[in-house]
Amino acid sequence: MNVGGEAYRTIWLAEDRRTVEIIDQTRLPHEFVTLALRDVNDAVQAIRSMQVRGAPLIGVTAAYGVCLALTADGSDGALEVACDALFGSRPTAVNLSWALQTMRKALAEVPPSDRVTVAYETAAKIADEDVASCRAIGEHGAELFADLIRNKEREGGTEPLNILTHCNAGWLATVDYGTALAPVYTAHDAGLAVHVWVDETRPRNQGAALTAWELGQHGVPHTVIADNAGGHLMQHGRVDVCVTGSDRTTGTGDVCNKIGTYLKALAAHDNGLPFYVALPHSTIDWSISDGIADIPIEERDEREVTHVSGLGEDGAVITVRVTPRGSPAANAAFDVTPARLVTGLITERGVAPASAEGLAGLYPERAE
Ligand code: MRU
Secondary structure, three states: OEEOOEEOOOEEEOOOOOOEEEEOOOOOOOOOOEEEEOOHHHHHHHHHOOOOOOHHHHHHHHHHHHHHHHHHOOOHHHHHHHHHHHHOOOOOOOHHHHHHHHHHHHHOOOOHHHHHHHHHHHHHHHHHHHHHHHHHHHHHHHHHHHHHHHHHHHOOOOOOEEEEEOOOOOHHHOOOOOOOOHHHHHHHHOOOOEEEEEEOOOOOOHHHHHHHHHHHHHOOOEEEEOHHHHHHHHHOOOOOEEEEOOOEEEOOOOEEEEOOHHHHHHHHHHOOOOEEEEOOHHHEEOOOOOHHHHOOOOEOOOHHHHEEEEEOOOOOEEEEEOOOOOOOOOOEOEEEEOHHHOOEEEEOOEEEOOOHHHHHHHOHHHOO
16 A cells, blocks of 8 residues: 555565565554564564554564574574464464464475575465455455445435444555455445544554554545444444454354454444454464454553553654553453354455354365
8 A cells, every 4th residue: 555655565575685674553643664673573572562463464474573583593493482482472363373384384394494485485475465365355345335335325325335443454454455444445446435434442542543544545534433432423324334354253253353343343233234344364263163262362561551642742752641540450452243243254255144154155175
């Protein structure tokens, strides 16, 4: 996608074809800064500190983290140590372990002397496949939007299609295009009238900071709302459809995404509105069937709840406390939306019901 008219992915190789470059997402929307990752510790730190974030991008960064580790030491031991460190950097998005497994499998039979080359080739393939998946998600989701627009027009509606999204499941969360926002970009580029309600997404404000920024860069009409506003907008007919991303989807269609997603799904259900979740296959955890029981939910530092950052009067970024000193805070980063609240899953292979059967229909090779 374009930033100031220049095409960017969220992760790429520097001219030396070894150093990994990223956009530092902790600096957005106020500053656009790129960073170089030179060793595996840089990659672990970038994931942990959320300089890169979003399930697909975490996976690709982990894959490149393996490349960086092998550049220094191609031994089996170094590979294991690197995979363990990367695996522990964030627990919820299954794309991380999926990418590490993919790297391990590709490297299994490769002698240490050839590992660096194979590792970079495999990481690039994972990145390119993510881009292709997101493009396809965009096509399938945009068809859905076109249907909803036709229905809306038949009923006399004149407003654009109002789409509510939570967190950031745009191109910044992937290598390019995004998951939940890919259909928005595809529809917008095709001339369909869309408008996005952007949940601010406390505590880290990925909606207010990242989704709003990338939609703005692409010229997509959008409005940032407080996290608690969605239910009210739905009751007043101002939301037509909700679309979010996913960090881990069970083989039965339960979806784990940024904290607060579940409440939006409940409100959509109560208002008879479609609630779609967009995800590539790398986000499906085929080994589990009960999202609430089986998905590890990341607990993050309470400081993310007690403090907020933003632009001060003098144009410098400042951080301020919003809670009384001494009030403890809790910070679960994700929640699970049960499949029964999900209208459909938008994947690179098409749209399916959020169920074991629905997923088996799309991925018959995975059906047991
Ligand atoms: O904590 P984050 O910012 O990594 O959480 C990101 C999300 O919850 C996204 O919705 C999810 O990763 C899907 S991204 C395509």
